[in-house]
Amino acid sequence: MDTMQVRASERIDAQRLHAFLKTQFLDLPEGKLEITQFSAGHSNLTYCLKIGDFEVVLRRPPLGPVAKKAHDMKREFTILSALQPFLAMVPTPYVYVSDDAIIGSDFFLMERKKGIVLDTRFPVGTENTEELARQLSEKMVDSLVALHAIPYAETSLKDMVKPEGFMQRQVHGWIERYDKAKTAQFAEVEALTAWLKENVPTNAEATIIHYDYKLNNAMFSEDYTKMIGLFDWEMTTVGDPLADLGVAMSYWMHADDPKMLLYALGEPPITILPGFYSRQEFITRYAEKSGRDVSSINYYMTFAYFKLAVICQQIYYRYVKGQTQDDRFAQMDKMVAALIKQASKAIN
Structure with a gap:
């Protein structure tokens, strides 16, 4: 790293x-x-x-x-x-x-872990093959399944969390955060947030969820056969595992995703390259490995795009208010707009 x-x-x-x-x-x-x-x-x-x-x-x-x-x-x-x-x-x-x-x-x-973190390109010396891309895709799915299999009731997290009503709280909480950090009006937001409130899934299963699960938060061994590190646990809690899968899919970009989404923060991730799972392949393998019903995944993906838009909006709000001088955040409003459009599209 x-x-x-x-x-x-x-x-x-x-x-x-x-x-x-x-x-x-x-x-x-x-x-x-x-x-x-x-x-x-x-x-x-x-x-x-x-x-x-x-x-x-x-x-x-x-x-x-x-x-x-x-x-x-x-x-x-x-x-x-x-x-x-x-x-x-x-x-x-x-x-x-x-x-x-x-x-x-x-x-x-x-601990300082050492290995390979992948983001927008493979390191020099790594041959970019479809076989490697598939292997990495499988590791990402299987590691998420392994995380969701941890018996949280046997950890100290059981005293820190309230899994009941998780998605209801998430949906209403993130809409409230968006309203507080708003700097511009987007036409799609009203219909999007109304749909999210009206269609909250009733899935009662709760597992440990990372909630920021993406390729550049993972670290692989030098030969790419193992995931040896997973970072940025700030959002982790106990809740609906499909919410975690939805968030992972909001980061798992395709080559045919909107250009604004692909390039808003620089170069797109390597998941756009041939051989990497499509979102559907990722979801299908997750369902097979975990045994979970993923038929409602569209809701979770819609919410994930909206949640990501809110996070970007909060960052942009801090920039506009002069609370941070980091120039990387100056264009974050464009990312917010792209994510809200993507969320609205994911409803269907």
């Missing part, structure tokens, strides 16, 4: 952080603390801390005001602690720090 020089506005205090690391890791080598930043992601800030051959990952909330209940570092740390014993791809969490005196916010430290 690539790192870059820390953005000027997102630097953290290396001296205080180094002193803190010495209190937590008794075998910390001598030397200077090097801090780099993971470039991917538009939400929480993630850093790599390195001293000699020692490496650890730091996660902290974004700068500026954030949406209520969003970017909860303690919650994410607790989720990792609960799931890691069941799923090796979950990074091992080390310590959560509530004190903001060290870097200006709370944060947690976790």
Whole structure:
């Protein structure tokens, strides 16, 4: 997973952080603390801390005001602690720090995993074959099924969640978030949100759901035969597993998807290349492996596109209000418009 020089506005205090690391890791080598930043992601800030051959990952909330209940570092740390014993791809969490005196916010430290994260292109030296694309597609499906099979009642998550009425709360909650972050009117929103409210599925099954499951949140072994890492557990909860599948499909792009959707945030993901599953193939394999009825998946995909539009709208709202100066967010309103159109289209 690539790192870059820390953005000027997102630097953290290396001296205080180094002193803190010495209190937590008794075998910390001598030397200077090097801090780099993971470039991917538009939400929480993630850093790599390195001293000699020692490496650890730091996660902290974004700068500026954030949406209520969003970017909860303690919650994410607790989720990792609960799931890691069941799923090796979950990074091992080390310590959560509530004190903001060290870097200006709370944060947690976790294992630094090493492997290949795929996004818009294969790394140099990897031959892009249809066979490899199919293999990666299968790993993505099977890992999602494995996550949904974890017995959440045997973890500490059972005390943090309320699975009953999950989709009702989700639908009404995300519509409310959209209304609060609105900066423009889109003609389709009223009919879309009315349809979502009127057609909430009654599926009562509850499993652990990642809720941000996509290719560039996964890490593969060098030979691509295993998924060895899964990241960004901020949205994880216990709820309807088909909601998780719907979110995964909203990220799983096709070559024939609208250009605005494919290119709004840069280059499209490699899932547009020949050999990668179509969304329908992904859904079909999920149904076969999990034994679940997926006949209502259109609803979940419609909601997933809308939910993604709201997340982008919240980011754009923060940019418009001057709460973040990150220029990557200046065009986010165009992504919102494209996602709302895609959600409206998914109804059918």
